[in-house]
Amino acid sequence: MKMLLKSGRIVDPSEKLDTVGNLLIEDGRIRGYPSDTKTIEKDKKIKIIDASGKTVTPGFVDLHVHMREPGFEHKETIRTVCEAGAAGGYTSLVCMPNTNPVNDNATVTEYILLKARKEGIVNVFPIGAITKGEAGESLAHIGEMYEAGCVGISDDGFPVMNSMVMRNAMEYVMAFDIPVISHAEDLNLSGGGVMNEGHVSNKLGLRGIPNASEEIMVARDITLAGLTGARLHIAHVSAAGSVQLIRDAKARGVKVTAEATPHHFMLTDEAILDYDTNAKVNPPIRSREDVDAIREGLKDGTIDVIATDHAPHTEDEKKVEFDLAPFGISGLETALPLSLKLIKDDVLSLPEVIKKLTFNPAEIVKIGRGTLKVGAVADVVIFDPDDVFTVDRMKFRSKGKNSPFHGWRLTGRVEYTIVGGRIVYPN
Ligand SMILES: [Zn+2]
Numbered sequence: 101m102k103m104l105l106k107s108g109r110i111v112d113p114s115e116k117l118d119t120v121g122n123l124l125i126e127d128g129r130i131r132g133y134p135s136d137t138k139t140i141e142k143d144k145k146i147k148i149i150d151a152s153g154k155t156v157t158p159g160f161v162d163l164h165v166h167m168r169e170p171g172f173e174h175k176e177t178i179r180t181v182c183e184a185g186a187a188g189g190y191t192s193l194v195c196m197p198n199t200n201p202v203n204d205n206a207t208v209t210e211y212i213l214l215k216a217r218k219e220g221i222v223n224v225f226p227i228g229a230i231t232k233g234e235a236g237e238s239l240a241h242i243g244e245m246y247e248a249g250c251v252g253i254s255d256d257g258f259p260v261m262n263s264m265v266m267r268n269a270m271e272y273v274m275a276f277d278i279p280v281i282s283h284a285e286d287l288n289l290s291g292g293g294v295m296n297e298g299h300v301s302n303k304l305g306l307r308g309i310p311n312a313s314e315e316i317m318v319a320r321d322i323t324l325a326g327l328t329g330a331r332l333h334i335a336h337v338s339a340a341g342s343v344q345l346i347r348d349a350k351a352r353g354v355k356v357t358a359e360a361t362p363h364h365f366m367l368t369d370e371a372i373l374d375y376d377t378n379a380k381v382n383p384p385i386r387s388r389e390d391v392d393a394i395r396e397g398l399k400d401g402t403i404d405v406i407a408t409d410h411a412p413h414t415e416d417e418k419k420v421e422f423d424l425a426p427f428g429i430s431g432l433e434t435a436l437p438l439s440l441k442l443i444k445d446d447v448l449s450l451p452e453v454i455k456k457l458t459f460n461p462a463e464i465v466k467i468g469r470g471t472l473k474v475g476a477v478a479d480v481v482i483f484d485p486d487d488v489f490t491v492d493r494m495k496f497r498s499k500g501k502n503s504p505f506h507g508w509r510l511t512g513r514v515e516y517t518i519v520g521g522r523i524v525y526p527n
C-alpha cells in the first residue's frame with residue numbers, strides 16, 4: 101500500500117523540517133520526500149492526497165489520556181477514545197492506570213493492549229500504577245508491567261502522599277529507564293476543594309484548592325528526582341510556582357519534564373463564574389497570573405509537552421451541583437485548534453507547537469513515534485491551519501461531551517489522520 105501526500109507544508113521538528121513538499125508512504129512506513137512525483141503517480145495502486153495549503157506533521161502523541169476502559173465503559177471505551185483521538189489528529193494515546201481494575205499488574209496491561217489491538221484505531225501505550233490499587237501504600241508490580249508494555253508509571257488521579265513510597269518507586273524504575281509521572285497534589289491542602297482558591301472561589305462561595313497544594317508536591321518530587329536520579333514528569337502543571345520550580349530544577353540538571361493542558365493555558369477560573377461543571381477539573385483552572393506563567397513556561401521550554409488530560413464523563417454525571425460534579429474535561433477533539441492559538445498569541449511558533457504535540461511526548465515515554473524520519477512508522481496528520489469552525493461538543497466522537505469550549509470559534513481542523521500508513525480519520 102502506497103500513499104503520496106502532495107505539496108503540503110511538512111513540519112517535523114524531530115528532523116528540523118519545515119518545507120513545502122511531498123511525502124511518500126509505503127508499507128506503513130515513511131519512504132521519502134520525492135521532489136519529482138511523475139513516475140510515482142503512474143502507479144495505479146497509489147493513493148494520492150492533495151495536501152496543498154495544508155500542514156503535514158507527525159501524528160500527535162497524547163501523554164495523558166483517561167480511556168476509562170476497563171471498568172467505566174459508560175464514560176468511554178477503548179474504541180471511542182481511539183476514534184476521538186483520530187478525529188483530533190492523535191495517532192498515539194498514552195493512557196493512565198486509574199481504571200477498574202487499576203492497571204497495577206501485567207494482566208490488566210495485557211488486557212488493555214489486546215483490546216486496543218482489536219478495537220483501537222490508533223496506538224495505545226499504557227501507563228502502569230505506581231502503587232497497588234493506586235492506594236499509595238505498596239509498590240505495584242512495576243517490573244512485570246514494564247515487560248508487558250507499560251511505558252511509564254503514575255498514580256494519576258491521586259498523588260503518592262508517602263514520600264518514602266515515591267522514593268522507592270523512583271529507585272525501582274531506574275532499571276527500566278521509564279518516567280515516573282507525578283499528579284502533584286497535597287491532598288491535605290486540597291481536600292474538599294472544587295476549584296481554584298482565589299477571589300472567584302470567594303465570590304462563588306465554593307471551596308478552593310490553593311496553588312500551594314500543587315507546588316509543594318512538585319518541589320518534593322523534584323527533590324526526590326534529584327536524590328534518586330530518576331526521570332520525573334510533572335503532569336498537568338497549573339500553578340505559576342510549579343513552573344518556576346521546574347525551571348530551576350532543569351537549570352540544576354534534574355531530569356524533570358512537564359506538560360500543560362489546553363484548558364490550563366486557555367482558561368482562567370472566571371470560566372466557572374456561571375458554575376459550569378464542564379470547567380471543573382483537577383488541578384483546577386487558575387488565575388490570569390498562572391495562565392501567563394504557563395505560557396511563559398511553554399515559550400522558554402520549561403514545559404515540554406501539550407497533553408490533554410482527556411477525562412470523559414457522562415452528561416448525567418456532570419449535570420449536578422458544582423460541588424458534586426466529577427473533575428474532568430473531554431479534550432482530545434479540541435487540543436489542536438486550542439494549541440494553534442498559541443501561535444496567534446505570540447507564545448510559540450508552529451514548529452514549536454508541533455514539537456510539544458509529537459516528538460517531545462514520544463521521547464519522554466520512548467515510543468519511537470512523533471517523527472517523519474525516513475523509515476519511521478507512518479503516523480501522520482494532515483490539517484488545515486486556516487479552517488474556522490464552531491466547537492459543537494455534541495458532535496464529539498468521544499462519549500464525553502464535557503467541554504468548556506462548546507460554542508467557541510476556533511481555527512485549525514484535522515483532515516486526515518494516518519496510523520501505520522492507514523487512514524483512520526475520516527473513517
Ligand atoms: Zn492527574
